[in-house]
Amino acid sequence: MVPYDRTEFRARPIRIVASPNHSPTTPPGPRSASATADPSLGYLIRYAHRAFVKALAQELEPHGISTAEWSALRVLWMQEGVTQVELAERMRVEKASLTGVLSGLEAKRLILRARNLDDRRKINLRLTPAGRGLEARLMACAHAINEKATQGLPPTQVGEVRALLNAFIANLEGVRAR
Numbered sequence: 001m002v003p004y005d006r007t008e009f010r011a012r013p014i015r016i017v018a019s020p021n022h023s024p025t026t027p028p029g030p031r032s033a034s035a036t037a038d039p040s041l042g043y044l045i046r047y048a049h050r051a052f053v054k055a056l057a058q059e060l061e062p063h064g065i066s067t068a069e070w071s072a073l074r075v076l077w078m079q080e081g082v083t084q085v086e087l088a089e090r091m092r093v094e095k096a097s098l099t100g101v102l103s104g105l106e107a108k109r110l111i112l113r114a115r116n117l118d119d120r121r122k123i124n125l126r127l128t129p130a131g132r133g134l135e136a137r138l139m140a141c142a143h144a145i146n147e148k149a150t151q152g153l154p155p156t157q158v159g160e161v162r163a164l165l166n167a168f169i170a171n172l173e174g175v176r177a178r
Contacts, residue, residue: 052145059141068101070138076127077135083122
């Protein structure tokens, strides 16, 4: 049997070039009649979300914190001592996807995991002094991104956008808007 040359199967880097016709309001891809109409609401919300995440990641990078770690810390700053399950529910993520995030925060000595004294099956999450110490700096990062995103908009419009997004979430999750 002749051994094969492994270099033949190496992945080659690809270069992605943005289309000159691409903008936040024109999705990339084939330009059929339906594609040239206004982009869907879902597309715009997803595009806005990605822009927020990218901007936040850039702000958090000097602090050595990922956006997923930021999300977990933000919940813990509001309510320390929650269980891993409660944290996942508040973040609206699967419990399994939090394991790596929490391991990273623990390795950075920002949180501690402790067995619940009443129910040994549960693990409570606590901030370390270093984890608490990041709150002001990281909240400032988030506020800067929100300010940038809403610059030039009157507060009433920002409030309307917030109300609309909450209504979309409630509608899609099957909960009545309040």
